[in-house]
Amino acid sequence: MSNYIPQEVWIDILTRLPIETLIRCISVSKSWYSLITTPTFISQHLHRTTVANNDLLLVRNYSDNSKKEHYSLHFDNHTFDAYKTLDFPFMTPNHYFRVIGCSNGLLCLSDDQFCYNHTMILWNPSIRKYVNLPCPRVTFNSHGPFMHSIGFGFNVANNDYKVVRVVHLQEPWGYKAPPEVEIYELSTGSWRSVNPMGFPYVVGERSSQAFLNGAVHWVGHYPNELGGPSGSLIVSFDMGNEVFGVIMVPEGLSFPPLQSRVAVLEECLSMIHFTWSLYGDTCCVWAMKQYGVPESWTKQFTVDLKEGLRGVFGFRKNGEALMKKITSYREIDTLVSYDPKSEQVKNLGVTGSPISFYVDNFVESLVLLDLVNGEFGRQPNCGEKKMLKGKWKIEEEHEEQVVAESEDQTDERGKL
Amino acid sequence: MSSSLEKNMLILRSSDGEEFIVPEVVAVMSKAIKNMVEDECASNTIPVPNVDANILAMVIEFCKKHDESEAEAASDLKTFDSEFVNRGQEALYDLITAANFRDVKELLDALCQNVAEMIKGKSVHHIRIQFLGYQLFEILTSNFIWNIWCDRDFD
Numbered sequence: 415m416s417n418y419i420p421q422e423v424w425i426d427i428l429t430r431l432p433i434e435t436l437i438r439c440i441s442v443s444k445s446w447y448s449l450i451t452t453p454t455f456i457s458q459h460l461h462r463t464t465v466a467n468n469d470l471l472l473v474r475n476y477s478d479n480s481k482k483e484h485y486s487l488h489f490d491n492h493t494f495d496a497y498k499t500l501d502f503p504f505m506t507p508n509h510y511f512r513v514i515g516c517s518n519g520l521l522c523l524s525d526d527q528f529c530y531n532h533t534m535i536l537w538n539p540s541i542r543k544y545v546n547l548p549c550p551r552v553t554f555n556s557h558g559p560f561m562h563s564i565g566f567g568f569n570v571a572n573n574d575y576k577v578v579r580v581v582h583l584q585e586p587w588g589y590k591a592p593p594e595v596e597i598y599e600l601s602t603g604s605w606r607s608v609n610p611m612g613f614p615y616v617v618g619e620r621s622s623q624a625f626l627n628g629a630v631h632w633v634g635h636y637p638n639e640l641g642g643p644s645g646s647l648i649v650s651f652d653m654g655n656e657v658f659g660v661i662m663v664p665e666g667l668s669f670p671p672l673q674s675r676v677a678v679l680e681e682c683l684s685m686i687h688f689t690w691s692l693y694g695d696t697c698c699v700w701a702m703k704q705y706g707v708p709e710s711w712t713k714q715f716t717v718d719l720k721e722g723l724r725g726v727f728g729f730r731k732n733g734e735a736l737m738k739k740i741t742s743y744r745e746i747d748t749l750v751s752y753d754p755k756s757e758q759v760k761n762l763g764v765t766g767s768p769i770s771f772y773v774d775n776f777v778e779s780l781v782l783l784d785l786v787n788g789e790f791g792r793q794p795n796c797g798e799k800k801m802l803k804g805k806w807k808i809e810e811e812h813e814e815q816v817v818a819e820s821e822d823q824t825d826e827r828g829k830l
Numbered sequence: 831m832s833s834s835l836e837k838n839m840l841i842l843r844s845s846d847g848e849e850f851i852v853p854e855v856v857a858v859m860s861k862a863i864k865n866m867v868e869d870e871c872a873s874n875t876i877p878v879p880n881v882d883a884n885i886l887a888m889v890i891e892f893c894k895k896h897d898e899s900e901a902e903a904a905s906d907l908k909t910f911d912s913e914f915v916n917r918g919q920e921a922l923y924d925l926i927t928a929a930n931f932r933d934v935k936e937l938l939d940a941l942c943q944n945v946a947e948m949i950k951g952k953s954v955h956h957i958r959i960q961f962l963g964y965q966l967f968e969i970l971t972s973n974f975i976w977n978i979w980c981d982r983d984f985d
Contacts, residue, residue, distance in 0.1 A: 419923060419926055419927075420927075423930050426942045427942045427945045427949070428946075430942060430943060430946035431949060435949060435951070438953075439954075439957065442954050
């Protein structure tokens, strides 16, 4: 009967289906398999889901006892209903990953939380597919101590996902100011260096990102003569043309430096600034109403950090702020939502260690469906490379053999 | 005949020769007919091949309702749509073919949504039988062979 319905109508019908049904549909017939796994279908499906907009929030939390990360999806509605729990398949010696960003249902994870470690993963939890990123070029082994920040985003122009890494090498008086910059593209599957064009600013250590208008934003600063920070500002990196930019912030936000973070509030770039004083800690939120116009910075609200409230770290669609609140249990916080108009605090019923929380908008998508799991980790991982290096010296004439071996190793890893 | 017809009326002729008189605003909800009217390559009677009288009547009913109810509440229209597309499979396929061929966007939208709802929550076998015309025995035999294969003793 499929002959009755033309192909383009089938595409129209299938793009309306939720992820679970589509995964089932893949095994219905060969023609449906090849239809659903094409990049065009994946982006059509993504487009339709984004337009329909189910307002999902991804929540990551963990408690230090369990040593297990917990990822779940919630509806961004009044009652914050749970939608589903996601299986987390990865392990790291650091116990926990750092979530870099989330774009079109694809998460970027890095285990650089506590030490120089270069495992990075792009993970689509909806369809349980992931890609291991190859080892970056600038590592501790190759360049010595450094400070880095990672950004992740989607480049609309060529329908590709990019990871950018900004590495400031350590120098006797601080950190080297034009940083080493490298970019990973999902389509090519490898890292390449980018010239930062004498970029004079420093991006903070493992700075959290805000992705907006096709650019990644971090809090950065201009180093003074002593190498220390002199006032914060926002550093942006455009994922399309791969150029750095800088956004000045109002005087009040700039000092003291390094006490702020960036976020997206109602489609605007916003900055959350913390002040600690004898009279009580506060957290104030500013938003840049017109992107790229420093005059349009406006103060939105200030939260007094009392009754166990910790800083704001994100926003919901209705403009409420997401905050952490201390509970009576040691090292366990609970996620709360703060309404700036009524100043009411609502418990969202998610608990975890204070540094564990990550909340971001989420869309269920089929991105990565056309790839084999772990496929792009073709280049040997950092540890393996070291192992291979010795061999390389001895068997320089058998270069092909070594390459073949390394590929075997990657294959084995893929199977695992 | 054209003199007796009001100015903004068109005649649509189905594949089996039946004629329908419809207001132009309703007829041009089909992009294909709209193009014909705009290019003035159509006389008063527009042939609609591949669509029989039965289906054409349904399509016209749908278009009329959508044309009239522009001011009406969207929820009313939604209930009408869901009732309209709730038909047997044969009629559904014929309607899809007609809507796709004549390029009636609203109708195609409602129909695709309906088919999507039908697919949701169905098992693979169910989808194969209902939508891809697999015969039950094919699935049973393939299952049978698969079971034998799985039960084989491999040592």
